[in-house]
Amino acid sequence: MKRAALALLGTLLGLVLVEGGMRAWLAATGKPHRARDAEAAAALVIAPMLGSIPKPRSPLEDERPWSGHILHPYYGFDEAVSTLRQLAFEARAQAEADAGEYRVLVLGGSVAGRFASSAGAHLAALLERDPRFAGRRVVWFNHGRGSFKQPQMLMLFGWLLQLGYRPHAVIEIDGFNEAAIGSSNREQGLHPLFPAFAPWAMLGNPGISEEDALEGLLEIHAERRRAEAIARTAVLRGHHHSALLSRWTLLRLARCRQRWFAATERCSEALAREQDLGTWRGPPFDPEPIACRIQVTRAWLEASRSMQALCRARGIHYLHVLQPTQHDPGSKPLAPAEIASGRLLDTWEEGVRLGYPMLRAAGAHLRGLGVNFLDASRVFERVHEPVYVDGCHFDRHGSRILAERIAEVFLASLPEPGSTR
Amino acid sequence: MSSKRVAIALASLLAAPLALELGYRAWTRTGDYRYSASSARNEIALVLSPLRNARPVRLPREEEAQVTVQFLHPYLGVEYKSGSRWTISAEEFSKRSEAEYTVLILGGSVSAIFASGRGAQHLRELLRADPRFAGRTVRCINQGRGGYKQPQQLMLLGYLFARGIRPDLVLEIDGFNEVALGNDNATRRLHPLYPPFIPWARLGSFGGASPELLDAQLATWREWRRAERVAASASRSPLLHSALIGRWTIRRLRCMRARWIEAQRGYMDLLGSQAGDEPWRGPPFEEGPEAAPGRVARAWKDASLDMRALCAERGIAYVHVLQPTLHDEGSKPATQEELRVGTMLDTWREGVRAGYPLLREAGEELRAQGVDFLDLSRAFSDVEQSVYYDGCHFDDRGNEILAERIAEAVLAALERERARPAEDRR
Numbered sequence: 151m152k153r154a155a156l157a158l159l160g161t162l163l164g165l166v167l168v169e170g171g172m173r174a175w176l177a178a179t180g181k182p183h184r185a186r187d188a189e190a191a192a193a194l195v196i197a198p199m200l201g202s203i204p205k206p207r208s209p210l211e212d213e214r215p216w217s218g219h220i221l222h223p224y225y226g227f228d229e230a231v232s233t234l235r236q237l238a239f240e241a242r243a244q245a246e247a248d249a250g251e252y253r254v255l256v257l258g259g260s261v262a263g264r265f266a267s268s269a270g271a272h273l274a275a276l277l278e279r280d281p282r283f284a285g286r287r288v289v290w291f292n293h294g295r296g297s298f299k300q301p302q303m304l305m306l307f308g309w310l311l312q313l314g315y316r317p318h319a320v321i322e323i324d325g326f327n328e329a330a331i332g333s334s335n336r337e338q339g340l341h342p343l344f345p346a347f348a349p350w351a352m353l354g355n356p357g358i359s360e361e362d363a364l365e366g367l368l369e370i371h372a373e374r375r376r377a378e379a380i381a382r383t384a385v386l387r388g389h390h391h392s393a394l395l396s397r398w399t400l401l402r403l404a405r406c407r408q409r410w411f412a413a414t415e416r417c418s419e420a421l422a423r424e425q426d427l428g429t430w431r432g433p434p435f436d437p438e439p440i441a442c443r444i445q446v447t448r449a450w451l452e453a454s455r456s457m458q459a460l461c462r463a464r465g466i467h468y469l470h471v472l473q474p475t476q477h478d479p480g481s482k483p484l485a486p487a488e489i490a491s492g493r494l495l496d497t498w499e500e501g502v503r504l505g506y507p508m509l510r511a512a513g514a515h516l517r518g519l520g521v522n523f524l525d526a527s528r529v530f531e532r533v534h535e536p537v538y539v540d541g542c543h544f545d546r547h548g549s550r551i552l553a554e555r556i557a558e559v560f561l562a563s564l565p566e567p568g569s570t571r
Numbered sequence: 572m573s574s575k576r577v578a579i580a581l582a583s584l585l586a587a588p589l590a591l592e593l594g595y596r597a598w599t600r601t602g603d604y605r606y607s608a609s610s611a612r613n614e615i616a617l618v619l620s621p622l623r624n625a626r627p628v629r630l631p632r633e634e635e636a637q638v639t640v641q642f643l644h645p646y647l648g649v650e651y652k653s654g655s656r657w658t659i660s661a662e663e664f665s666k667r668s669e670a671e672y673t674v675l676i677l678g679g680s681v682s683a684i685f686a687s688g689r690g691a692q693h694l695r696e697l698l699r700a701d702p703r704f705a706g707r708t709v710r711c712i713n714q715g716r717g718g719y720k721q722p723q724q725l726m727l728l729g730y731l732f733a734r735g736i737r738p739d740l741v742l743e744i745d746g747f748n749e750v751a752l753g754n755d756n757a758t759r760r761l762h763p764l765y766p767p768f769i770p771w772a773r774l775g776s777f778g779g780a781s782p783e784l785l786d787a788q789l790a791t792w793r794e795w796r797r798a799e800r801v802a803a804s805a806s807r808s809p810l811l812h813s814a815l816i817g818r819w820t821i822r823r824l825r826c827m828r829a830r831w832i833e834a835q836r837g838y839m840d841l842l843g844s845q846a847g848d849e850p851w852r853g854p855p856f857e858e859g860p861e862a863a864p865g866r867v868a869r870a871w872k873d874a875s876l877d878m879r880a881l882c883a884e885r886g887i888a889y890v891h892v893l894q895p896t897l898h899d900e901g902s903k904p905a906t907q908e909e910l911r912v913g914t915m916l917d918t919w920r921e922g923v924r925a926g927y928p929l930l931r932e933a934g935e936e937l938r939a940q941g942v943d944f945l946d947l948s949r950a951f952s953d954v955e956q957s958v959y960y961d962g963c964h965f966d967d968r969g970n971e972i973l974a975e976r977i978a979e980a981v982l983a984a985l986e987r988e989r990a991r992p993a994e995d996r997r
Contacts, residue, residue, distance in 0.1 A: 220850040220851065221643065223647070223649075223765055223771065223775060224646060224726050225645065225646065226645030226646070227645075234850055234854045237854050238854035238855050238857070300733065301729060301733040302645075302646075304733065305646050308722060308725055308726060308729060309722065309726075311873065312722050312725075312764055312873060312874065313764075313854065343733065343734065344645055345645050353643075354643045354645060367789075368789055368792075368793065371786075371789060429642040429650075430642065430643065445734075448733075448734075449733040449734065449735075452732050452733045452734075452735065455732075455884055455885075456729050456732055456733070456881050458884070459881050459883065459884035460880055460881070462880065463876060463877065463879075463880035
């Protein structure tokens with residue numbers, strides 16, 4: 151009995167020592183353990199599996215009955231139902247909003263979503279300094295969504311207006327997904343203007359005939375559920391308060407994500423192998439790469455014109471931003487760490503390399519048509535320190551640089567007092 | 572053991588299955604039934620047919636080429652394809668000559684019937700007869716689709732423009748589907764601005780499942796795949812010529828089908844027990860079904876303003892027509908025949924009754940905001956003979972009447988456009 155008590159005490163003491171040692175080591179390496187950070191890190195790891203942009207409030211806290219991508223009739227797919235609920239809630243909130251609010255709707259892909267999350271406050275502060283915003287508070291409505299590309303944003307915007315959204319301004323940040331995903335769609339036999347291959351092929355496909363694809367789909371689903379269960383249990387039991395348990399949870403989640411990613415790849419490859427030119431692949435298109443790039447560029451330009459037209463009809467200020475991206479030659483002096491972590495699919499890299507010059511030219515044309523267009527593709531041209539965290543997303547510092555440029559152009563193009571509602 | 576004994580053992584080893592096979596064939600040879608590999612294949616197909624008729628199944632290619640199929644579209648909700656012909660084909664849209672005046676017609680099935688038949692034909696005749704169209708050809712492009720309602724037409728127009736399509740005039744004919752199907756949606760707990768319930772519930776519910784529902788759905792897929800695998804290997808194998816093996820395979824498949832039915836039942840039970848807030852139903856519509864006509868009318872007006880804005884950006888004329896419909900009170904002296912053929916769902920009829928006055932009101936607001944809006948809901952108010960052949964579609968005579976009024980509106984819109992100062996035009 152005494153021995154058992156001693157063993158128990160020893161084990162507990164050992165665990166406390168390991169926990170303490172781990173905390174000391176983390177603090178010494180400049181990354182002290184914080185429960186909040188651990189929670190956010192876990193959210194970041196599982197975010198791609200849930201198909202979401204990590205939100206400031208951890209999604210793990212939510213007791214969500216649904217998860218993952220769901221079909222949407224007007225823009226292909228959306229995140230879990232929480233987003234749909236959020237849409238209705240925000241539309242109602244905007245209808246009842248007070249006059250002291252200046253509502254900015256951010257649209258685009260994951261770069262736009264992350265930008266609004268990480269640099270929204272900075273951009274708001276820059277705008278609020280302008281006398282035209284005196285006494286008004288800038289409020290963000292972040293609708294950047296992973297892998298979204300035109301015309302998805304146009305459709306999403308049209309739908310938000312139908313739901314009753316009434317923003318004062320719209321900032322559309324895009325370019326990368328159009329060039330990169332448009333190119334990989336073509337390669338996989340999906341119409342370049344259709345949504346990204348992986349989510350669309352899994353949701354929009356009326357019948358999967360490839361056995362590997364079906365197996366992959368089952369595996370994707372299983373891994374997502376596993377990761378959700380791990381994350382939820384960790385939060386419920388307070389694992390994030392312990393450095394040791396946080397590490398263990400993160401490792402388990404990372405393993406799930408690795409398996410989920412591998413299954414997604416396998417499933418996508420199997421779907422692309424399907425010989426049948428199913429309706430989900432969209433109408434026939436010219437498979438020549440140049441024809442595809444022309445089509446993507448034209449759709450990007452036309453969608454922006456349409457967004458401008460919808461905004462103009464409602465007195466909404468519209469700004470379209472071409473985002474910077476690592477594989478656009480000459481856009482940034484790359485640090486070795488950026489090169490190491492920035493590898494993308496060949497089709498994406500090629501899409502960016504050949505597509506970006508066309509987007510820049512189309513952007514100049516947009517400006518000629520009266521669209522407030524900001525070419526920010528060279529915004530990191532003189533930034534030597536690393537800002538990219540992977541092949542297309544940038545860190546907080548990069549987002550702040552972009553925010554400053556956006557604030558400048560936004561204010562310069564904003565109509566004079568009396569015109570802002 | 573002597574070689575003779577080995578030979579006997581081997582021969583009996585071979586003879587036993589043969590004897591069994593022959594015995595089994597003799598035993599099962601009752602009535603008209605004769606076992607054959609081809610009859611076994613047919614039976615396998617029969618056993619698997621309920622599994623194949625459920626998701627995920629694709630029509631055989633040759634069959635798909637014959638029929639009009641409804642499928643998911645990322646921007647329109649539901650789209651149609653007839654054989655190998657897509658409803659949107661790039662060739663169809665390219666201008667054939669500079670002298671060509673193209674009219675893009677959007678809306679639901681009433682607009683599609685107008686655009687593909689006597690309505691568009693008469694509209695072309697009337698426009699060509701006008702001196703302003705001298706030397707020009709008029710082409711009507713049919714982009715009406717059965718069941719479409721706003722904002723589907725708005726999304727379609729945005730998508731067509733993104734694809735580079737440039738008509739001279741956009742003609743939107745709508746009204747019935749918005750209020751009838753919008754009301755039907757709301758009573759079935761589907762958002763009234765989502766595509767109509769019937770295709771969307773079938774096509775759009777996949778993926779929008781709770782983890783438990785998705786588990787249940789995938790369990791049915793798993794059983795289906797297992798059965799297909801067994802059926803495929805059996806059908807390829809020469810062993811299917813054996814009645815014993817063939818019957819055993821069919822028996823195995825029947826067991827698999829039973830498991831599939833069990834899984835399917837579990838899925839359906841779960842689906843039935845849903846609270847009605849599944850993601851495929853769209854954002855919560857908290858106002859309740861009674862508020863649907865008002866919500867639909869507001870969205871209809873907004874969508875029309877948005878379509879006008881998209882057209883104006885490109886210097887394209889836009890005319891919006893509110894179509895007539897049988898159950899809109901006072902819209903037509905209905906004949907006995909029309910009343911007989913014009914029955915429809917109560918939810919549709921109620922949607923029309925409550926919604927049409929609201930659409931007319933919203934139409935007036937549209938006109939006040941500068942939209943070329945044409946209220947044709949009373950176009951048949953003094954037509955005594957039958958024009959409706961069901962609750963909402965009308966015959967050639969009805970379409971001719973519509974075409975006459977639309978031609979007048981188009982010519983007036985063109986005149987107004989011409990009178991505008993050049994700098995106001997984009």
